[in-house]
Amino acid sequence: MSVIKNNIYKFLSSLSLTIFLLCFIAFGSIFGTVIKQKADVEEYLSIYSDTTYTIIKYLGLDDVYHSPWFIAAIVLFAINLALCTYGRFARLIKTEGKVALPDESELSDMSMVFHVGSKERENAIASIKKGYQTIYEGEEGVVLQKGVISRYGVYMIHGSILIILMGSLIGMLFGYKGFMTLRKGETKDQLILRGTPPKEVPLGFSLKCKDFQVSFYPGGAPKDYVSKVEVLDNGRVVMERDIRVNSPLSYKGINVYQASYGASTSFLFTIAGERVTLSERETYEKDGLVMMIARFESSIHNFGPGVLVAYLDQGEPKVVWFLKDVERLKEQKIQGVNIKLEDIKENFYTGLEIAKDPGVWVVWTGFALILFGLYANFFIYYRRIYIRNIPDGLIVAGIAFKNREGFKEEFEKLKRKVSGNGS
Amino acid sequence: MNIYFFYISLFFYLLSTACYLLFLTMNRNIIEKFGHYSLFSGFCIHFLATLVRYFNAGYTPITNIYESLSFFSLCIAGFFLYLKRIYRIEIIGCIILPILSVLLIWASTFPTEIRPLPPVLKSYWLPIHTIFSFVGNAIFFISFFISLLYLVVERGIKKKKFPSIATRFPSLETLDLINYRCMSYGFPFLTVGIITGSIWASVAWGSYWSWDPKETWSLVTWIVYAILIHNRLAIGWRGRKTAYMMIIGFFFILITFLGVNFFAGGLHSYI
Numbered sequence: 183m184s185v186i187k188n189n190i191y192k193f194l195s196s197l198s199l200t201i202f203l204l205c206f207i208a209f210g211s212i213f214g215t216v217i218k219q220k221a222d223v224e225e226y227l228s229i230y231s232d233t234t235y236t237i238i239k240y241l242g243l244d245d246v247y248h249s250p251w252f253i254a255a256i257v258l259f260a261i262n263l264a265l266c267t268y269g270r271f272a273r274l275i276k277t278e279g280k281v282a283l284p285d286e287s288e289l290s291d292m293s294m295v296f297h298v299g300s301k302e303r304e305n306a307i308a309s310i311k312k313g314y315q316t317i318y319e320g321e322e323g324v325v326l327q328k329g330v331i332s333r334y335g336v337y338m339i340h341g342s343i344l345i346i347l348m349g350s351l352i353g354m355l356f357g358y359k360g361f362m363t364l365r366k367g368e369t370k371d372q373l374i375l376r377g378t379p380p381k382e383v384p385l386g387f388s389l390k391c392k393d394f395q396v397s398f399y400p401g402g403a404p405k406d407y408v409s410k411v412e413v414l415d416n417g418r419v420v421m422e423r424d425i426r427v428n429s430p431l432s433y434k435g436i437n438v439y440q441a442s443y444g445a446s447t448s449f450l451f452t453i454a455g456e457r458v459t460l461s462e463r464e465t466y467e468k469d470g471l472v473m474m475i476a477r478f479e480s481s482i483h484n485f486g487p488g489v490l491v492a493y494l495d496q497g498e499p500k501v502v503w504f505l506k507d508v509e510r511l512k513e514q515k516i517q518g519v520n521i522k523l524e525d526i527k528e529n530f531y532t533g534l535e536i537a538k539d540p541g542v543w544v545v546w547t548g549f550a551l552i553l554f555g556l557y558a559n560f561f562i563y564y565r566r567i568y569i570r571n572i573p574d575g576l577i578v579a580g581i582a583f584k585n586r587e588g589f590k591e592e593f594e595k596l597k598r599k600v601s602g603n604g605s
Numbered sequence: 606m607n608i609y610f611f612y613i614s615l616f617f618y619l620l621s622t623a624c625y626l627l628f629l630t631m632n633r634n635i636i637e638k639f640g641h642y643s644l645f646s647g648f649c650i651h652f653l654a655t656l657v658r659y660f661n662a663g664y665t666p667i668t669n670i671y672e673s674l675s676f677f678s679l680c681i682a683g684f685f686l687y688l689k690r691i692y693r694i695e696i697i698g699c700i701i702l703p704i705l706s707v708l709l710i711w712a713s714t715f716p717t718e719i720r721p722l723p724p725v726l727k728s729y730w731l732p733i734h735t736i737f738s739f740v741g742n743a744i745f746f747i748s749f750f751i752s753l754l755y756l757v758v759e760r761g762i763k764k765k766k767f768p769s770i771a772t773r774f775p776s777l778e779t780l781d782l783i784n785y786r787c788m789s790y791g792f793p794f795l796t797v798g799i800i801t802g803s804i805w806a807s808v809a810w811g812s813y814w815s816w817d818p819k820e821t822w823s824l825v826t827w828i829v830y831a832i833l834i835h836n837r838l839a840i841g842w843r844g845r846k847t848a849y850m851m852i853i854g855f856f857f858i859l860i861t862f863l864g865v866n867f868f869a870g871g872l873h874s875y876i
Contacts, residue, residue, distance in 0.1 A: 197835060197839055197840065200835070201832055201835065201836075204828045204831065204832055205828075205832070207828065208824075208825045208828045208829065211816075211821045211824060211825055212821070212822075212825060214816060214821060215818045215821050215822065215865075219816070247816045350814070359811065359812060399721040401720075401721065403720075403721055403723065404723065404724060405721065405724065406724050406727075407724060426724070427724040427725050427727070427809060428724070428725065428727055428728040428808055428809050429808075430808065430811070437811065439809075439810070439811040441810075441811065535810070535811040536811075537811045537812060539812070539813075542807065542813065545813060546804075549800045549803070549804070552796065552800065553797065553800070556792075556793040556796055556797075557793070560789045560790070560792070560793050561793075584789075587782060
C-alpha cells in the first residue's frame with residue numbers, strides 16, 4: 183500500500199509531470215486564441231460544420247479557459263508545483279545545516295584552487311573573508327559563502343506562482359465583471375453581468391453620471407473620454423470624481439473603469455399637441471394609436487436625417503418616413519392624428535466596466551515575490567570558498583553552481599591579491 | 606527631426622553591415638574595428654533619435670509598428686554591444702548587422718509620422734511595460750541566431766567538412782555560455798514584461814488577465830522558456846538541446862510580438 187502511495191507521490195511531484203502539464207496548458211491556451219471564444223451558436227455554425235461544432239462544444243473549446251479540463255490541468259499543476267517545491271526545499275534545509283570541509287585531495291581536484299604559503303597565512307585568510315560570510319570555522323580550516331539568497335530564489339518563484347494562482351482562484355470565486363451604461367444625469371444601482379442571458383445584479387451603491395465628455399484629436403481619433411461620476415451610498419453622496427481611461431474609480435472594493443462610450447439618438451415628436459421623446463425601437467401607444475420608431479438614418483439621399491415610423495393601420499403594419507429637414511415630410515397624419523418630428527438629438531452615454539476582484543491583492547503579492555525570486559535566482563550567484571590548513575600553508579578552493587565564468591574571474595583576482603606577485 | 610536621426614543611424618548600421626561582411630571575407634582586425642565603431646555610432650544616434658521622438662511626441666515612442674520595430678532594433682544593437690564586451694564574438698556581427706539593417710528598413714516602410722496617442726496608451730505603464738518586453742524579446746532574438754550558429758558549427762565539426770570561415774566562429778562552449786546568459790537575462794525580462802502588462806491591464810481594461818490573444822501568447826511563450834530553463838537547470842540539457850529549445854522559443858516570441866498584432870487583433874492591437 184505504501185509503495186503505491188509512494189509512487190503516486192513520486193509521480194505527482196515529478197518534473198516530467200510539470201513539463202507535460204505546462205505543455206498541455208500551453209496547447210489549450212492556443213486553442214482559445216484560434217477558436218473564437220464565447221460566441222453565439224450561429225456564429226460558430228457560420229464558420230464550422232455541424233460535426234466540428236459538436237466536437238468544439240463537447241470539448242468546451244468555445245470557452246477553453248473555463249472548461250473543466252483546463253481548470254483541472256491548472257489545479258493539478260498547482261499540486262505538482264507545491265509538492266515538487268516542498269520536496270526540494272526540505273532537502274535544501276537538511277543539507278544547509280551540515281557544512282563539511284572536504285579533505286585536501288578533494289580540494290586540489292577542484293577546478294578553481296590555489297595554494298598560499300605559511301608566511302602569508304593570516305593575511306590571506308583575512309582578505310579572502312572580505313565580502314564573504316563565514317559558515318564554518320575550525321581547527322582544520324574555514325568555509326565561506328556568498329549570495330546564499332540565490333539558493334532560495336527558485337522557491338520564491340515557485341511560491342509566488344502558487345500565490346498568483348490562489349489569487350486568481352479567489353477572484354474567480356468571489357469576484358465578478360460586468361458593465362453599466364449611463365446617460366448624462368442618469369443614476370443606476372445595478373450592473374449587468376455578461377452571459378447568456380445577461381443578468382442584472384445590485385451594485386451595493388449607486389452611480390450618477392453628472393457629465394460625460396469626449397474630446398477628439400484634429401484627425402478625428404478620440405483623445406480622451408471622461409465621466410464625471412458621483413457615488414451615492416444610502417442616498418448620500420460619498421465621492422465625486424472623474425473616471426478616465428487608465429484612471430478608474432475604486433469604492434468598497436469595486437472598481438469602475440471608463441471602457442467605452444456610445445451615442446443613442448432620441449426623437450422629439452409632437453403627437454396631438456403633446457411633446458413626446460422616443461428612442462429607437464420604442465413603442466408609443468395612446469388612444470388606439472400604436473407606433474414605433476423602426477429605424478433611424480442620419481442621411482437619406484440628400485434630404486438629411488429621417489426616421490422610419492411603423493404603425494398599425496386596422497391591424498396591418500405600415501411604415502412612413504419622417505424627414506426632419508423636409509417641410510412636407512416633417513409633419514404627417516397617422517390615423518387622423520397630427521404628428522410632427524420636432525428634433526433629433528444625439529445623446530452620448532458612457533460605458534463603464536465594473537469589476538470586483540478580492541483576489542487582486544494576493545496576485546500583486548505574488549508579482550512582488552516573483553520579482554525578488556527572479557532577481558535572487560538569476561542575478562545573485564551562490565559561491566563557496568573552502569580554506570584548509572595544510573602543513574606548508576593553505577589550500578583555497580572555490581565552487582559556483584551558476585555563472586562559473588564570472589566566479590572564475592573573481593577567483594583569479596583573489597588569487598593574485600592573496601599571493602601578491604609571487605607563486 | 607527624429608526621422609533624420611533615424612536615417613543617419615540606419616546609414617551607420619549599413620556601414621557597419623558592410624564592414625562585417627567584408628570582415629567575413631577578409632580577416633582583418635582593422636575592418637572589424639571600423640565595423641564596431643560604426644555600430645556603436647549607429648546605436649548612439651538611434652538612441653538619440655528615439656529620445657528626440659520622445660520629446661517631440663510627448664510619449665514613449667513604442668506605440669505602433671514603425672516605432673516598435675525601431676525600438677526593437679535599438680535593443681538588439683544594445684544587447685549585442687553588451688555581449689561583444691564580454692565574449693569575443695565579433696564574427697557574429699556579420700549575422701546580426703544585416704538582420705538589424707533589414708529590420709530597420711522594414712520599419713521605415715510603415716507610417717513614420719507621429720500620431721496622437723489613443724487614450725488607453727496614456728499611462729506611466731507604457732514605457733515600463735514596453736521597455737521590459739522589448740529588451741526581453743531582443744535578448745531572445747539574439748539567442749535565436751546564436752542557437753542557429755551553434756547548430757551550424759556543430760554540424761561542421763561532426764562532418765569534419767569545415768569551411769574556412771567556420772573556424773573563426775566562437776567555440777561551441779562559448780555559444781552555449783552565451784545562450785545560457787541570454788536565457789537567464791531574457792526570462793526575467795519577459796516575466797517582468799508580462800507582469801507589468803498585467804498590472805496595466807488591470808488599470809486600463811478592468812482585469813489583470815482577460816485571455817486576450819496577446820496575453821495568452823505571452824503566457825505560452827513564458828511557458829516554453831520556463832520548460833527550457835528546467836530542462837537545462839534541473840535535467841541538464843545543454844548545447845544542442847538548449848539551442849533547439851531557444852529556436853522553438855523564438856517562434857513563440859515572434860507570434861506574440863508580431864503575429865498577434867498582424868493576424869489576431871484583440872485588445873492589444875495598436876498598429
